[in-house]
Amino acid sequence: MQYTRLGRTGLRVSRLCLGTMNFGPQTSPEDSFAIMDRALELGINFWDTADVYGWKLGERITEKIMGDYFAQGGGRREKVVLATKAYNKVGEWPNEGRLSKLRIKKGCEDSLKAMKTDYVDLFQMHHIDRDCPWDECWEAMEQLVREGKVLYIGSSNFGGWHLAAAQENAKRRNFLGLVSEQSLYNLNARTVELEVIPACEHYGLGLIPWSPLGGGLLGGILQKPTEGRRAGIKLDEALTAKITAWEALCAGMGEKPADVALAWLLSNKIVTAPIIGPRDTAQLDGSLRALEIQLSAETLKKLDEIFPPVGKGGPAPEAYAW
Template sequence: MQYPTLGRSGLRVSRACLGTMNFGTDPQAPTPEPEARRIVDAFLDAGHNLIDTADTYRGGTSEEVLGRAIAHRRAEVVLATKGAAPQGGGPNSRGLSRLHLTRALEASLRRLGTDYLDLYQCHLPDPDTPAEETMAVLDDFVRSGKVRYLGCSNFTAAGIVTAQWAAQRTGGTPLISLQANYSLIMRAIEAEIVPTCRQNGLGILAYSPLGSGLLAGRYQRGAAPAEGSRLAQWAAMPSPMARSFVNGLLAERHFDIADEVAAVAAELGTTAPAVALAWLSGRPEITSVIVGPRSADQLTAALAGLAGSLPESVAARLNVVSQGTVAPAVNGQHRAA
């Protein structure tokens, strides 16, 4: 088992990160609480330690379910959550202001049933709040003992640099991680964000490693997303940006890449998800890969894929077919994890 350090820190995390977006208590939750507990126990029993959630997942019930699942094993977990996304309709119910982040952190701690977080992350950029204000309040969280390390999600290269400079100017705690959309069909971060993270001491946690399911064969070329699927839900949203994201994701070029992944899987006698995960886990710029299984069986398959490796010739072949892939944008930012 490998436990690389996360960014420019001494925090050691597993190469697999358990994403808990599917956990919830509502009837529509993909992963009900009993299965969520089985997933968490299997993940920890396998020796992995990094678990990620967010205050907006399933209306906050993801944090509640996760908190109960790890209550008896808290010391084994590097617990990460995120704040900044909308928590209601009020003007101060979102963003990276001191007011909202303070409220968001306290609410997350309550739902998770813990008095500290190992990694607290800014879920989204907030152009309306000065970086100095955000980094100062995050530093306050660290100094109070409620947070151990700081990270961000969906930041641009410029946003990362601005945050690190703000922390340096205020004598505060810098960011050590970035969550980013990264897969064989979403390689846009390689141009600017990967080098910026390297220069500024951030490790990268890759989310959507299967391209929102496209690399797993869940969507067919020329066909609308199946009813009830995540992409069908996004396509039905009133936001033109959400529909644009779906249309961009289902581009012909992305299906060409998915077809190549499926062909490689057939040649190697494995599955398309295993190939996509093995390619991603072999990328030196990635510290950990976030997988979001709905069941314990899906977790087992995902961990097997991340533990695998591809022949150099196969990895090179996939690199060539997927070069130049750019993630569709929503409001100018990559989709939030």
């Protein structure tokens, strides 16, 4: 396994992040345990979850599966850089969602209880809360850090200016602030290249791409169109042409489309670890091939032709202005 630092921190994490969203809804607890065992065998130490995974309001199904796994002991919890998130509704009462000080505090403590652990390595704000002032968010996070319940803070689904606002406020408070941003990023979704990636570079944040295969779009959909999440994807004529060219390019390389899609993300120096969401151990094992693929400049150019970046490419404003 390859490892890298998480943003500007000294924390070392695996170049692939184990996503657990399937644990419960798609993958049984027993199979989830097998995937987590295999992840540790492979050296994947970076695991991501969220308080709403399991998709039954307030039940924290995925976090509880992970908690039962950690409770077995054997150093399981100690080997993992554990990341979870808070923002979405976990109940019907007014303060059971978003990012008030109350929600952050209770959300963290409820996650700790569900996962049967004393601390979370990376506690992420799952979305920007435009109604909550940064002083309130950071006051809550600072308290959790002082209490030893949280080690690092991350964000998810933030815009570039949200990252800047958060970090400038944290700086005024002499607080470390954010160390990572988790964003939608793949060959077919490159909007973050405009503002988010430049902000991550400027502030020293690691980028953790979610949906690196575009919900199955980049995983060989023309070969197995009804498998897993691919079944819900509708291809129009333009998208079919793109995916046909994409899968032909991968075939010419002798590589699986999913592996090339991950390798493309890993070739970006700002990317810490794409989140992979295996439904079984075979899928997990298969993901490791991406770490070995080196994309040539010619291949990267071809990928830009198939999946053009936004505007002229690169950061804003140059991507759309002189």
